[in-house]
Amino acid sequence: MTDRHDHRIEIDKDAVRRDLMKLVLTIVELLRQLMERQAIRRVENSELSEEQEEDLGTALMLLSDAMDELTEQFGLTPADLNLELGPLGPLLPRDR
Amino acid sequence: MNEPVRWTGSMPSAQGRQGGQAARAPQGTDLADILERVLDKGIVIAGDIQINLLDIELLTIKLRLVVASVDRAKEMGIDWWERDPTLSAGRSELEEENERLRERITALEQAQTRPARRRKKVERAPEPEPEGEQ
Amino acid sequence: MITYLYAVGRDLELPDDGSRGIDGGELRLVDEAGLQAVVSDVEREAFEDLDEHREDLTWLAAVARAHHGVVAAVGRDHAVAPLSLATVYLDDDRVRAVLRESREAFTAVLDRVEGRDEWGVKAYVRPGAGKAAATDRPTSGAAYLRARREALRAGDAAVAAAEREADEVDAALAALAVETRRHPPQDRSLTGRAEQMVLNGAYLVERAGADDLRALVEKLASEGSLDLELTGPWVPYSFAGGAT
Numbered sequence: 001m002t003d004r005h006d007h008r009i010e011i012d013k014d015a016v017r018r019d020l021m022k023l024v025l026t027i028v029e030l031l032r033q034l035m036e037r038q039a040i041r042r043v044e045n046s047e048l049s050e051e052q053e054e055d056l057g058t059a060l061m062l063l064s065d066a067m068d069e070l071t072e073q074f075g076l077t078p079a080d081l082n083l084e085l086g087p088l089g090p091l092l093p094r095d096r
Numbered sequence: 097m098n099e100p101v102r103w104t105g106s107m108p109s110a111q112g113r114q115g116g117q118a119a120r121a122p123q124g125t126d127l128a129d130i131l132e133r134v135l136d137k138g139i140v141i142a143g144d145i146q147i148n149l150l151d152i153e154l155l156t157i158k159l160r161l162v163v164a165s166v167d168r169a170k171e172m173g174i175d176w177w178e179r180d181p182t183l184s185a186g187r188s189e190l191e192e193e194n195e196r197l198r199e200r201i202t203a204l205e206q207a208q209t210r211p212a213r214r215r216k217k218v219e220r221a222p223e224p225e226p227e228g229e230q
Numbered sequence: 231m232i233t234y235l236y237a238v239g240r241d242l243e244l245p246d247d248g249s250r251g252i253d254g255g256e257l258r259l260v261d262e263a264g265l266q267a268v269v270s271d272v273e274r275e276a277f278e279d280l281d282e283h284r285e286d287l288t289w290l291a292a293v294a295r296a297h298h299g300v301v302a303a304v305g306r307d308h309a310v311a312p313l314s315l316a317t318v319y320l321d322d323d324r325v326r327a328v329l330r331e332s333r334e335a336f337t338a339v340l341d342r343v344e345g346r347d348e349w350g351v352k353a354y355v356r357p358g359a360g361k362a363a364a365t366d367r368p369t370s371g372a373a374y375l376r377a378r379r380e381a382l383r384a385g386d387a388a389v390a391a392a393e394r395e396a397d398e399v400d401a402a403l404a405a406l407a408v409e410t411r412r413h414p415p416q417d418r419s420l421t422g423r424a425e426q427m428v429l430n431g432a433y434l435v436e437r438a439g440a441d442d443l444r445a446l447v448e449k450l451a452s453e454g455s456l457d458l459e460l461t462g463p464w465v466p467y468s469f470a471g472g473a474t
Contacts, residue, residue, distance in 0.1 A: 036375075036378060037382070039375060040375055040378060040379045040382070043375055043379070044379070050372070053371065053372050053375065054370060054371040054372050055371060056371060056375070057368075057370065057371025057372050057373070057374045057375040058370070058371030058374070059371070060371070060374065060375070060378075061368060061371060061374040064374075093385075127291055127294070127295070128416060128421070129350065129461060130294050130295060130298045131290075131291075131294050132413065132416070133298070133464065133467035133468065134294050134297050134298055134301075134312075134314065134315040134467065135294070135314070135315050136314075137312075137314070137467040137468045137470065137471060138312040138313050138314040138315070138467045138470050138471070139238075139311055139312065139313050139314060139335070139336070139339060139470045139471065140313075140314045140317075140471065141313070141317060141328065141332055141335075143235070143316070143317045143318045143319055144232070144318060144319045144320045144324055145232070145274075145277055145278055145318050145320075
């Protein structure tokens with residue numbers, strides 16, 4: 001066994017693109033879920049006017065649709081948009 | 097609906113026959129169950145040689161990484177751990193042999209057709225030569 | 231060569247099925263103080279420089295399977311006290327010394343597990359539980375937020391309900407068991423199942439009670455809402471440690 005074997009690099013452009021997209025989408029999905037939960041919390045605490053609630057909800061709904069589209073476009077599933085953080089568990093809840 | 101009970105009858109009859117050999121293909125669940133018991137349970141007494149095995153939790157994480165992501169990551173073209181000895185769980189010599197043969201065939205074919213063609217793969221040269229990175 | 235200790239028992243015999251130890255080592259019995267230890271020779275280097283491959287899963291898996299294979303084979307017909315993985319001594323004399331020194335501890339474990347087997351029962355949330363039925367697309371932003379809130383709550387409630395049910399399953403099984411242990415639930419990617427594990431229990435059961443246990447697991451699974459998985463019988467690894 002030579003060391004050189006370990007240094008072999010396989011360049012697969014599609015895979016790189018998909019991986020990068022996956023990472024980006026994962027971060028966006030994290031932010032989307034955070035915002036969504038924050039919005040729900042604020043609705044529960046009656047901190048939003050009806051108009052604000054409607055606007056926020058619409059925006060989040062559209063973002064959710066956009067995420068679904070993008071995920072599908074890149075051949076990913078919602079489960080792919082997650083990271084295992086070892087002892088901390090997954091980045092996102094498993095069932096969104 | 098699924099079968100509500102999954103019977104994974106194991107020990108005396110089936111596993112006794114295995115002797116010390118891993119007769120079955122390594123399976124995540126199965127190995128996880130075994131490791132959970134032999135690593136973490138059983139009588140713990142001091143041996144003559146201090147053995148610091150990996151903490152079960154860390155090990156679980158490593159196992160998890162291997163078991164969970166092999167298939168998916170392979171699909172995505174990520175297979176670096178196959179060269180990482182700490183993560184390569186059971187790569188058979190046969191596979192390596194096959195790969196060597198495949199590489200050799202590719203090299204030979206390419207030598208025959210167009211030697212100057214750039215290849216995507218940086219392959220092992222058939223003869224070891226000193227290189228800067230070594 | 232050093233001596234690897236697998237298990238200790240009384241009136242033990244070596245398995246006659248050709249079982250071998252780690253690295254194919256031949257199994258031997260070391261007899262002392264009315265106890266027998268099942269041992270085999272292993273390379274000293276492999277266990278001395280453990281830092282090199284303690285994280286090497288290939289090595290570790292092979293040793294774990296070999297260890298388990300020997301313990302299971304010996305434990306088929308005899309009560310055994312399984313040792314934790316990688317308990318090694320410089321030679322057989324040291325094993326004899328350990329058998330003498332720890333005779334009481336071994337005897338206590340053997341008394342506890344004699345005639346009994348360990349069974350593992352895992353419970354999983356059944357697929358689809360707690361998932362709201364696919365609803366129509368919300369017609370307004372406010373409706374969307376309400377729907378998401380309900381979905382999140384339903385998910386939390388489903389997990390909480392599953393955990394409560396897991397406690398009930400554990401209690402029901404405990405009624406048939408001499409002793410029980412609850413291990414931490416395994417992670418999904420380790421189990422290879424999408425459903426969350428809510429119970430990972432070990433039950434020490436009289437050998438005569440195995441059929442009752444099977445029947446009870448079946449009953450609990452058909453009446454309840456959790457998927458159950460029964461493994462075993464195991465040599466009582468989970469009940470060989472210190473009394474708790």
